[in-house]
Amino acid sequence: MLKKLNEHIAKNLSFLKDKRLLVACSGGLDSVVLTRAMKELNYEIGIAHCNFGLRAAESDADEAFVLDLADMLDVPVFTEQFETREYANEKKLSIQMAARALRYEWFEEILRDFKYDYLLTAHHADDALETMLINLSRGSGLRGLTGIPAVNDKIVRPLLDFSRAELLEYAKSQGFFWREDSSNKKTDYLRNALRHKVVPPYKEEVEGLLQNILKTQQHLRDSKSLIDDYLVLIHQLVVTETFEGFNIDIAKLANLPHQEALLYELLTPFGFTAWKDISELMTAQSGKFILSETHRLVKDRDKLLLTVIPSEEKIETFEIKETTLRIDQPIPLLFGEVESPGKNTELEIFIDKDKLTYPLLIRKWREGDHFYPLGMKGKKKLSKYFKDEKLSLVAKEKTWLLCSGDQIVWVIGHRADERFKVESRTRQIMNIRTSKSTS
Template sequence: MYLWKTMEKAFKNLIKSEFPYLSTAKLLIAVSGGLDSVVLVHLCKSAKMEFSIAHCNFNLRGEESDADESFVMDLGDALDVEVFTENFDTEAYAQDAKVSIQMAARDLRYNWFNELSAALNFDYILTAHHANDNLETFLINLIRGTGLDGLTGIRTENEKIIRPLIKFSRKEIESYAREKNIPWREDSSNASPKYLRNKIRLEVIPIMEEINSQLLEGFAQTQSHLNESLNLVEDYIGLLYSEIVSKDAHGYKLNIEILEKIPNTKAVLYQLLRSFGFTEWDDIHGLLKAQPGKMVFSATHRLIKDRNFLLLTEIPSEKNNKIYKILEGDDIVMLPIGTFVFEEVTEILEKGTHCIYVAQETLKYPLTLRKWKEGDIFHPFGMKGKKKISDFFKDKKLSLPEKENCWLLCSQDKILWVVNHRADARFAIKDPSNKILKITYSV
């Protein structure tokens, strides 16, 4: 039997055993015009699968990029398959997003694939990643530094993205194309060792193959073991998660007492927090013994040492410091932070931290709603004299995120209400002739 027939049979068996749902699905295949994606198209055609082609022109190689697009259009015509194309200004996107050209192309590619898929009801998107790509990704992550998850390689399935060639080698794919006289396009940038992936492909892997001619087979076995280990770790973290982590309005809370009792605490913290972009794992582990208030930051999040918890929140935006005005006569005021209802009543009935009753005559409009700042002072209802807001927070043992998300309703320069906490005594109803205004807050 010809090798191309063997590969077609192997591909069909793989679809039948591991991806049976693809046989009846509406598929979109990402096709660059290169060897791997062109072979994937031919294999899917031989398996009588229903698919269309999507091609990205990143406009990075001038006439060569346009020739790739023409080649893919001709491929679609030859196979009687619908082709979608899109042109991108990749360099401009990379500059605006402050990412590398490779990352920009990746973002543009997958964003468009997902948009196309949603608009035209494609069930799955197929890409032509193969075993050599998987090894290269493993080595890149190993060189840059990574956790166990970074060593498990390219996932065969990632939501709607399916990679049915991941078990085939580049050598098998090229042999198939040559035996069947299938043309493809060569990307000249793949020959440049200035890119890390190319350097690994052209210089590192050949040396490794000299040492071990069964490199890909050995790698597949190692990766299988790594995936099993990762599954074990994830199962362990799953059992611990509900004991350690809880969620509140501001983010997540990690129980310090439990973290200190379990073995391998640093590794557990890594597994729990790795998706939030942290890199300073020694500093994070050090928070367990640090003074309350110490923080570690990622680009998007922060981890705060509180009394009994590590608090994980997004880094506050300056937009949250906006001041809102409330005019006299406003009954319902809907704001991004919640809704205030102002209602004139004849008696005090409902009680709770979510509502207060004030003497309407004491108010001076417009009322303002703002975040607290150092030096703020109010007269807590039920207490004599004045108190700093910061001391009030300390007495109530509020965490930093709770303090940051606390709003003050003010009448001119006087604090009327520490919202959801305490009213100010200066606005209390002290005379039967006072008009009673009930103010209610809800999220």
């Protein structure tokens, strides 16, 4: 096996040569084989072990075993104990997802702080099969069926071409010791149930199953590469990047074949999974939206707006003193007095300074806000003004108001208020400018 692994790395993972490698080692069969094989092949390695504290004394014994292994191999070792259950409760995650998040965040810290080039994990062909079956059972698309990637940024998996049986045979032939995780024998989790109840009879019925699965996944990866290349063209055709995020042109998308599949591929990277709702969104009323954990998709007339979910503003109101000449946050503004007024625009207004009450305030708009649009008679609700101006939900959220007391002076980037306009009796003319349009 060692020869086969060496040839595999030389052919497919040659970038590992002369690099500093961090090996994730639980103390189980797979990671022990990977650790000892990489050491035997004379790579510069360190070991990282996570103690999730889920199996009491057994978890501590795993950690002690890995420390002894590192000492025997004379390699650096890093261990960390996690409060996994508390983290899972706090983040509302399953224990498995919490453990995954904790370990990979910690691995990244070690890579960065101790100058390791890559993280090696001991995933093998059986893991790839189990993952494929899990994703298949969840209705995954092509991305979920392509298997575990051999290389994912800084994470490398050199054992994906090897079965667990091969690793076991090699470990026994070399007289290796390893730890057995008692939780792996339980079938409470889907992966364990597949490992113990489904995969063994599957292997018995289909000769060469693992290698066939690996070939199939390579074919799927090749197909995905073709789709990715096609999506680059589709992205250029129907997607426009804006200050707010991305606009997807509904009409252009609708004229393409397989529009739902294209929309799926465009949105999957942003965490969307409610495909029926998304498909219906294309014909829904403006203002309707769907959320993923990180992004929002909004129907806005003839397009879909894709934006990051806005975080809550910790400071909702900003004060501006009379002596202030410039601010940069929350929106850039310049203040100055001039001899004569110019033309009011979306980015620049001229107002009667004597009508202002200091400090001025900058805040986001609220339901019920109204103002007197410059050049018009009477007041108008901001919600109605935004609708008439056809502002998207995202654009409305990004709009700031300049206020004097409880009166709106300027819907910044849009329109000034009639009540503060320069008149014949005006003595002091204030000019306020912004370089940032919010429309």
